[in-house]
Amino acid sequence: xxxxxxxxxxxxxxxxxxxxxxxxxxxxxxxxxxxxxxxxxxxxxxxxxxxxxxxxxxxxxxxxxxxxxxxxxxxxxxxxxxxxxxxxxxxxxxxxxxxxxxxxxxxxxxxxxxxxxxxxxxxxxxxxxxxxxxxxxxxxxxxxxxxxxxxxxxxxxxxxxxxxxxxxxxxxxxxxxxxxxxxxxxxxxxxxxxxxxxxxxxxxxxxxxx
Numbered sequence: 781x782x783x784x785x786x787x788x789x790x791x792x793x794x795x796x797x798x799x800x801x802x803x804x805x806x807x808x809x810x811x812x813x814x815x816x817x818x819x820x821x822x823x824x825x826x827x828x829x830x831x832x833x834x835x836x837x838x839x840x841x842x843x844x845x846x847x848x849x850x851x852x853x854x855x856x857x858x859x860x861x862x863x864x865x866x867x868x869x870x871x872x873x874x875x876x877x878x879x880x881x882x883x884x885x886x887x888x889x890x891x892x893x894x895x896x897x898x899x900x901x902x903x904x905x906x907x908x909x910x911x912x913x914x915x916x917x918x919x920x921x922x923x924x925x926x927x928x929x930x931x932x933x934x935x936x937x938x939x940x941x942x943x944x945x946x947x948x949x950x951x952x953x954x955x956x957x958x959x960x961x962x963x964x965x966x967x968x969x970x971x972x973x974x975x976x977x978x979x980x981x982x983x984x985x986x987x988x989x990x
Contacts, residue, residue, distance in 0.1 A: 788813040797821045799847065804828030807851070812836035823849035823874060831856055834863035843867050847874035849902070854879035865894050873898060876927070877905040883931075884914055893919060900925040904950065907932050918943050929953055929971065937961055951975055 788810025790796070796814065799821045807822065807829060814820075817840050822829055830852035837843070846867070853860055853875070861884035864873065873895075883903065893916045901917065904927040912935035913928065923943045929952040937951070939961045949964075950971040964970060 787811045790814055792816060795819045800824040805830070807831040807836075809836050812839040815839050816842060818842050818869075819845040821845075821847040821874075822851055823847045823876075826850060827852050827877070827879070830854075834860055837863045838866055841867065842869055844869050845872040846870060847872070848878060849874045849876035850878070852879050854881070857882050868894050869897060870895050871897050872900040874900075874902045875906070876902050880906040881909050883908045883910050884916070896920065896922065898923055899945075902927040903931060904929045905931070911935050913938060921945070924948065926950070937964070939963075 787796075787808055791813050793814060794816050796817060796819070800823075803822075803825055805828075812835075820840070820843060827850050829850075831848075832855040834853070834856050837846075846864075856863075857880045860875075860880060861882075864870070865884075880903070883906075898920050899922050901920070901923060902925075908931045910933065913933055915938060917923070917926065917928075918938050918941035920943050922945055924945050925948045926943075926946060927948075927950045929950040931954060933951070934955040934957070937956060937960065941961075941963055947968040949967055949969075952971045952973045952975060954975050956972075956975045960972075
């Protein structure tokens with residue numbers, strides 16, 4: 781079954797969950813008509829759904845939760861961040877295994893992060909061609925859950941951050957080659973397996989005082 785063409789006619793709907801519905805093909809651009817959407821899930825269709833661009837998100841300004849995990853976004857990889865950054869009400873973003881290769885490395889002094897309400901960010905299992913974790917991620921002051929596992933990131937972990945509500949972080953299967961900054965010890969759950977950290981673990985503040 782191809783992606784449903786009837787989507788554009790559901791203009792009054794607020795919540796739409798089509799995860800694991802068996803659809804495949806291109807996401808119809810008429811989905812932009814669903815301007816009242818607060819939650820949208822198109823995940824779990826085994827990379828059989830695809831979108832060449834995410835321009836249709838510009839009309840979904842009320843979105844609070846967006847899950848497009850396993851949707852093939854390889855052709856939208858160069859501009860996905862610009863579209864996401866327009867969603868000022870967004871609280872959860874699930875983009876696991878979307879064939880993304882670009883992740884914004886915007887300079888915070890010159891650009892604005894508009895998704896400041898984000899509490900959950902999952903970009904895991906994307907083969908990013910970036911050497912570092914973009915600093916804007918650690919300036920999301922409401923962020924609680926961050927998953928960047930299996931993303932080919934190759935850089936130290938930032939020592940300065942403003943994500944003071946962060947409680948869960950997964951950086952597994954990356955090449956961080958880093959010590960652990962003091963702020964990581966405040967997390968409730970931290971996953972760093974196979975991340976080239978073992979040779980350079982720093983003692984916790986509590987350990988250094990003993």
